[in-house]
Amino acid sequence: MKYSKEQTQALLQKIENSLRDHLLKNQILDPIIIGVHTGGVWIAEWIQKRMNFDGKPASLNISFYRDDFSKVGVNPKVEPTDMPVSIDDKHIILVDDVLFTGRTTRAAINEIFDFGRPLSVTLVVLVERNGKELPISADIVGEKLELANDKNIKLEGPDPLFLEIIDK
């Protein structure tokens, strides 16, 4: 099943509004937006533009921090991580498209800490689905979904961005 472009846009708008509230409430003026490859980077770019932050967002490729290397090996097609600014003493907005088991987020946080010591990390996802395997939850969520075990949800993009539920 495909979400329409408009439905996906509405979810993006929702996380943007929640993020604005979050930044205001916590008096965060200059956060660093970091997207997780690939879908998270598209959303991070969208947020960066919408909220008029300078430059382009940082991007993480967590392939070298995965916990299943012994089973599946490393994927040679790995987009490099790009961390253009220092994250020491900064508030991080970590953006991903889907929160599922929590393992990607665990790897992303580990990688972030190899670049420095941020003041805080806020997790923003477009969709949080069932199937959590680690005690990790998102702070800002576009939509919570219950999906059958044989289904996956993924973000297609970058232009237009739309969500799609597919068979595993």
Added chain:
Amino acid sequence: MEPNDINLEKGELAENDIVSQKRLRHFLDIEYLSQPLLLDILDLAESFAGVSGQPVKKVPLLRGKTIVNLFFEASTRTRTTFELAAKRLSADFLNINVDFSATKKGETLLDTLRNLEAMHCDMFIVRHPLSGAAEFISKNVSQNISVINAGDGRHAHPTQAMLDIFTIRKYFKDFKKIKVAIVGDILHSRVARSLIHALRILEVPDIRVIGPKTLLPSGIERMGATPYVDMDEGIKNCNVVIMLRLQNERMDSSFIPDENEYYNLYGFTPRRQELLAKNGIIMHPGPVNRGVEISSEVADGDRSVILQQVSNGIAVRMAILSLSMQPQQDNK
């Protein structure tokens, strides 16, 4: 295999070398690898290159794995860049200096291997003065151990060739449009052999080997390289020139009259830089013999990328180590 005996027939190595798209069984030679696999290794190395720029220069990919440098021959660059590569991947790392180890006390090579296996090592990086040594070891270790060839006799030095093509790609995106010359002691050079194979697989249209007749192996044309005896003619309009050192330790008789004459005929001097293509670069796998095959002015000059080769060696070796590490065995 001796250098004069060039054989392009596909051997059993090919079948054993690659387990899947995502993993290599061993990394022994470039000869039988496919172009997509070579490009995958280069792409992965590109991602690893960023790790050296991080505040914490480490990723946890090979945490809990044990890698052994098994060097039967002197080496500085290769040994240390393998060590750094393994450590940046968070592997535990052992340097076995064979000169001082049990082999000097009468233990056979196979006994040494069995002992290292019993210590639950996961990978051997082998350098040996005899051609075929790494392959021999790969056939005599247990299934869960990968072997990386870090140079065997005159035969192959595949990781050096990989870092050379990685360096070339930094300057020239399209391998199909460049002219590459390798200059010097082609006959004794495992670097030259592996590099020619890599360039051929990447479809470089013009591969030249330059040196005195005594140092050019017969049958080199069958490997896809054109021999030149005149250096000026050979390097003319080349985009990449790779200088090799004279491998005196592998020469059992005199192959050149003397080093001064060699320098006049085949040394890379500032005058010769002008013969290259406008964007031409100069490479050298090291160690550099200044005043024998290259002048200091050229080695330290604008067109030299010799030190970049060393830096690139770490990222390329990280890619090869991570692609060659075998999956966890249940019986371990």
